[in-house]
Amino acid sequence: MSKKLSNENVLEDVSKDFEKLVESILKTGLDEASKIISDSETQSKNQEQEIESQQSKEFDIKSGQIIGAAEMESRNSNLLLLEKNINKVFTAALKELSSNKGKNYPKSLELFINEGLNTIDDSDVLVSCNKKDSSVVKDLINKISSKSKKSITLSDTYISTAGGVIVSNTDSTVIVNNTIEDRLERMKAELRTDVAKKFK
Helix, strand or coil, X not given: CCHHHHHHHHHHHHHHHHHHHHHHHXXXXXXXXXXXXXXXXXHHXXXXXXXXXXXXXXXXXXXXXXXXXXXXXXXXXXXHHHHHHHXXXXXXXXXXXXXXXXXXXXXXXXXXXXXXXXXCCCCEEEEECCCCCHHHHHHXXXXXXXXXXXXXXECCCCCCCCCEEEEEECCCCCEEEEEHHHHHHHHHHHHHHHHHHHCC
């Protein structure tokens, strides 16, 4: 083999080895670059998902707050409307009772007086009423006194009320308010509770 041919073979071998080395370096570089790109894409997707998840949580929280505030506002509006209508009904009822108490009113007055007597332990009891009812209340006191062990007196001072009575001991430390206004007010509290339960 000639020297020239030998040198060409060596150069060709070196060239092939160099190409293989370059290919290997390029392949390694491409593999690393591909891995970096893949890792970067995975990281970006993870970050996007994390951001979306965080945004979703924040949206849910905000939505919950808005819905909660709207529900509370609606409930408050309903309760205000309910209160307004209850007041209208009771104002109308009070007006009706002031002018027309019905034929059973004396029996109601007797019940109101007896409730007061049963609540008060004192032996001396005072009954107060409005001027319009005074004659009926006086007759009832006479009737009740005959069966009771208590001394019952009709007050000289009239009270401003649509009807009913106030029963108290003589020093007014125990008072049972059985006026129509007070009894309606107690009924209003019960009615308000019953109706409010239906709106829950």
